[in-house]
Amino acid sequence: MELQINGRLVQADADPGMPLLWLLRDVLNMTGTKFGCGVAACGACTVRIDGQAARSCSVPVSAVLGKRIQTIEALGTPDKPHALQLAWIAEQVPQCGYCQSGMLMAAAALLETNPRPTDADIDAAMTNICRCGTYQRIRVAIKRAAAMAPGGAAKKARA
Template sequence: MPRINVNGRDYDVSVEADTPLLWVLRDTLGLTGTKYGCGIAMCGACTVLMDGEATRSCQVPLESVGNAEIRTIESIEQDEVGRKVVEAWAGLQVPQCGYCQSGQVMAATALLKQIPHPTDADIADAMTNLCRCGTYNRIADAVRQAAAA
């Protein structure tokens, strides 16, 4: 039975080795903050942190997770950078429908952990998740605010 570490806790999961991480998180562990969007790693709604890297979980088979530490939106505020990102998101009222926002927050957190004071070009390069509501300007503003916090 495979074992994975999610949000600082080890879980034994009884699923096929090729099951996408997204479905292990949502269906097996009940962590539904990570969303299904496109299923082909294009939209970013399923973004989680895998050893600190923004990772599109819909295309990561469980067998490739190994000993990686997975962090989902459910625990992001336990991380100092993640907490700052969430505070900026809420303060600037970034979400409209909110569907993509957990993935956006995860991508922003990964960016700020790698580049604490990103340029506008860094933000544009890292924030590639799709937002059907078009809140891209507020997303960039929130990343800048979190970086300044």
């Protein structure tokens, strides 16, 4: 089957019922997306499908045929990190770091649809679980990333 992952077409030989998470990790060796719970509760496996945050452990490969899949591997590059990655570092968000790829993907989906989220917007969108409890830092980092976007600082000043 052919999938669109991180902006390129990828051929994969997998059962259509296989969860996307296992296709990414075990078939394509893209290990940035993490396994957490296996029941779509924790969010460690969050990727973006057509721009929307999705828990890849519960999405069969057959459901993503013809859709755009983005994993943490394509959020930014070492030479040009995504604003969220820069904000995560500046705010010292990660402790153990296990949930962070899923958190970043959920945050990226939020900022794409809501470039100026309120605390309530962030709380509603960020349903991923962080066992280290860095939720306050995550909220601050999302707001920092939003302010880094073109016009973000000016928007923030007017708010």
